[in-house]
Amino acid sequence: MKVAIACDHTALPMKEEIKKQLEELKITIIDLGAYSEERVDYPDYALEVSEQVTTGKVDRGILICGTGIGMSIMANKVKGIRCALAHDTFSAKYTRLHNNSNVLALGQRVLGNGLAREIVKVWLETEYEGGRHERRVCKIAEYEN
Numbered sequence: 001m002k003v004a005i006a007c008d009h010t011a012l013p014m015k016e017e018i019k020k021q022l023e024e025l026k027i028t029i030i031d032l033g034a035y036s037e038e039r040v041d042y043p044d045y046a047l048e049v050s051e052q053v054t055t056g057k058v059d060r061g062i063l064i065c066g067t068g069i070g071m072s073i074m075a076n077k078v079k080g081i082r083c084a085l086a087h088d089t090f091s092a093k094y095t096r097l098h099n100n101s102n103v104l105a106l107g108q109r110v111l112g113n114g115l116a117r118e119i120v121k122v123w124l125e126t127e128y129e130g131g132r133h134e135r136r137v138c139k140i141a142e143y144e145n
Contacts, residue, residue, distance in 0.1 A: 001124070004052040004061045006032040006045035008071075011064035011108035014116055018062060018106075021117050025124065030058055046074035046083075053102050054080040061103040062120065068107035075103050079144045082137070087111065092119045096126035098133045 003022060007015035012034060022029050032048045034040045042065045049061035061083075063071035068085045075083035083103035084095035087110055095101040104123050106116050 001060070002028040002030065002058045003124075004030040004032055004049045004058040005064075006049045006061075007034055007064040007108075008042040008045060008066070009034055009037045009040050010066040011106075012037055014064050014106065014108045014111070014113060017113045018064070018116060018120055021120060025121075027124070042070045043074040046071045047078065050075045050078035050081045050083070050103060054078060059102075060124070062106070063103060064106045064108055064116075066107060066109045068105035068110065072103075072105035075105065080141070082140065086119050086123065088115075089118050089122045092123040093126050096123055097129045098136075100128040100130075100133070100137050 005015060005019060019029055019031065030052060033045060046063050049063055052058045053061045063075060065071045072083045072085040075081050081103055082099055082101045083105055084101040085105040086092040086095060
């Protein structure tokens, strides 16, 4: 699996922690920034990760900002992206099972690194269930078109 990851200036510590986790899981990482705590604009990073996902350069994306809200809003503006903001493992699991999310948003100021790692692990390991959920996911895609 190949995952693109990015953060804004507030979330650099969590991004580095999640990158370590991805390396431990033997997942290929595309780090798209930010690389310092110098102020940046989160929409730029959300767009970059989302485009990596929609063009098939990566399988999934992870976005991290202060709350995860801004990143998720921007990512969901990109056709083909189903970005889920998760604050717990239950949400992380069901956003994959039922919604086939392809981008995960996290909040540095909301989560500790331990919980963030648990959320990422569950999200990466959970496969889309399809079946009765496919009709609903298709409705989202139809609206985008």
